Amino acid sequence: MDPSSTLASPPASRRDDSVPEDLEAAWRRERAARLAAEQALAREYSARSEGAARLTAALAAARMGTWRLDVFTGLITRDASLNNILGLEVTPSEAPPQDWRQLVHPEDVERVDTELQRTLREQRPFSVDYRVVRPDGGVRWVRDRGMVLPDEDGAPRYLTGAAADITADKHAEEEARIHADFEQKLIGIVSHDLRNPLSAIIMGGHMLLHRVKADAKSHQVVAHLLSSAERCHRMVRDLLDFTQARLGGGIRVEPRPLDFHALVAQTVQEVRMGSPSRVFLLRHEGDAFGEWDADRLSQVVTNLVCNAVNYSPADTSIEVITRGEGEDVLLSVHNQGAPIPAQLRARLFEPMTRGLSEGGSGGRSVGLGLYIVKHLVEVHGGRVDVESSAARGTCFSVRLPRHPPLRRA
Numbered sequence: 197m198d199p200s201s202t203l204a205s206p207p208a209s210r211r212d213d214s215v216p217e218d219l220e221a222a223w224r225r226e227r228a229a230r231l232a233a234e235q236a237l238a239r240e241y242s243a244r245s246e247g248a249a250r251l252t253a254a255l256a257a258a259r260m261g262t263w264r265l266d267v268f269t270g271l272i273t274r275d276a277s278l279n280n281i282l283g284l285e286v287t288p289s290e291a292p293p294q295d296w297r298q299l300v301h302p303e304d305v306e307r308v309d310t311e312l313q314r315t316l317r318e319q320r321p322f323s324v325d326y327r328v329v330r331p332d333g334g335v336r337w338v339r340d341r342g343m344v345l346p347d348e349d350g351a352p353r354y355l356t357g358a359a360a361d362i363t364a365d366k367h368a369e370e371e372a373r374i375h376a377d378f379e380q381k382l383i384g385i386v387s388h389d390l391r392n393p394l395s396a397i398i399m400g401g402h403m404l405l406h407r408v409k410a411d412a413k414s415h416q417v418v419a420h421l422l423s424s425a426e427r428c429h430r431m432v433r434d435l436l437d438f439t440q441a442r443l444g445g446g447i448r449v450e451p452r453p454l455d456f457h458a459l460v461a462q463t464v465q466e467v468r469m470g471s472p473s474r475v476f477l478l479r480h481e482g483d484a485f486g487e488w489d490a491d492r493l494s495q496v497v498t499n500l501v502c503n504a505v506n507y508s509p510a511d512t513s514i515e516v517i518t519r520g521e522g523e524d525v526l527l528s529v530h531n532q533g534a535p536i537p538a539q540l541r542a543r544l545f546e547p548m549t550r551g552l553s554e555g556g557s558g559g560r561s562v563g564l565g566l567y568i569v570k571h572l573v574e575v576h577g578g579r580v581d582v583e584s585s586a587a588r589g590t591c592f593s594v595r596l597p598r599h600p601p602l603r604r605a
Contacts, residue, residue: 259361263342265293267316267352272296281338281361283330301327301335308340316352319344325362337366381439391436394429401425423470430498434564437495437571438547449489449575451600456484456493456525460518463497471505475513482520486598492572493596499565500529500592507590508533524578527594536584544582545570569594576600 261278265271273290280286282299300308304326315322322342327335342357401422408414437447457480468476497516504514508531515530536544547567569592573580577600584590 260358262358263356265355267354278359281336281359282328283332283334283336299328299330301329303327312355315342315344316355319346319352322355322357335363336361337363390432391429394425394432397425398422398429419469419472426470427502430502430565433495434499434568437568438564447492447571447575449492449572451487451489451576453485453487454490456486456488456520456527456596457518459490459493460497460516460527463494464501464516467498467501467505473510474505476501477513477515479515479517480519481517484518484520484525486525486596488576488596488600493576496569496572496594497527497529499569500527500594503565503592504529504531504533504590507531523598525596525598527596528591530589530591532589535586536582536590541582541584545580 259281261281262275263278264273266273270293271290272293272295273288274282275288276286279289297305297309308324308326311322311324314320322340322344325337325339327337329335338359339362340357340359342355344352345354345356347353401418405415405418405422408418461478461480464476464478468474501514501516508514512532515528517526517528517530519526545566547564570580573594573596576596578594578596580595581593582590583593
């Protein structure tokens with residue numbers, strides 16, 4: 197036997213055994229790698245499926261659905277949630293734009309098309325509320341929002357978005373509007389019908405008051421009746437102004453030159469006649485000439501002073517100060533009633549808001565006096581503020597420009 201041949205070639209039995217072992221190891225490694233990859237894909241698919249299921253559930257709970265418009269083909273893809281809102285088969289679908297346009301309410305088609313074309317042209321967000329008519333004839337409101345996805349050249353490629361069913365919200369808004377309109381119109385009608393007979397009662401009360409001067413008891417009774425009638429008249433006036441502010445385009449004002457000191461003094465005297473037992477301290481400082489609507493400012497003063505009467509103890513005084521300061525005039529009405537709680541002060545000038553009277557007659561109010569004050573002051577270009585504490589009582593302050601840029605309240 198040649199020695200070199202023995203060294204160069206391994207035994208036949210060793211070569212035959214090693215080759216199958218190497219193949220089997222490689223096969224096992226490949227199988228393990230493939231199995232790991234399949235498991236990873238399965239986990240990813242499961243996660244995606246779970247995420248898609250959660251998204252679908254969330255969209256259904258929110259009454260929303262998604263869609264995508266292919267700008268090149270014109271095809272619109274809708275998910276199952278959106279088709280459910282539209283009353284169609286609850287599965288994903290793809291349809292031409294004509295199919296979608298047929299679902300839009302005829303009165304809203306032009307508006308939706310205009311917004312769509314503007315969105316694609318300007319590549320801005322798509323946003324429109326409109327109605328759709330379902331195959332069963334039912335009408336639903338949807339709030340549609342979307343955005344443009346451009347291609348590599350920056351041209352619109354897709355328009356994708358989501359539509360929410362807002363039918364319930366729209367119905368609630370309409371019911372609330374109808375209810376509010378009815379209430380305000382009813383207030384206006386009733387207030388208008390009450391104004392004339394109240395005016396007659398007040399006029400007759402003043403005439404009767406002069407005739408019973410000699411009889412102290414009768415004079416007191418008539419004065420009390422007259423005071424009650426005038427308070428009702430103020431309530432009616434506030435109700436009419438509230439209706440005018442909400443429904444009639446604002447409260448009208450007609451400015452004329454006047455002396456603010458004199459107007460406040462006259463108004464306080466009128467309130468004093470209705471509350472003869474109260475003490476009013478009136479003080480004027482500086483020049484207070486300007487241009488305002490005398491009737492409307494008298495209304496502001498009346499409401500503030502009557503508010504002070506109603507919300508302060510009967511044995512305390514009410515201080516009214518007017519002052520001229522440069523281009524403005526100031527009015528302050530101070531009473532010694534209980535402090536206004538902070539949570540109430542935040543909404544004190546809102547309609548139908550009333551404080552808790554202490555020792556006064558605050559309960560006999562419709563809660564519009566301060567609301568009217570705020571609007572009349574603002575229409576004169578001014579502002580009204582309130583400070584209230586246990587130590588100093590409550591003070592309402594009004595600042596008005598002498599020559600305001602008038603607008604409707």
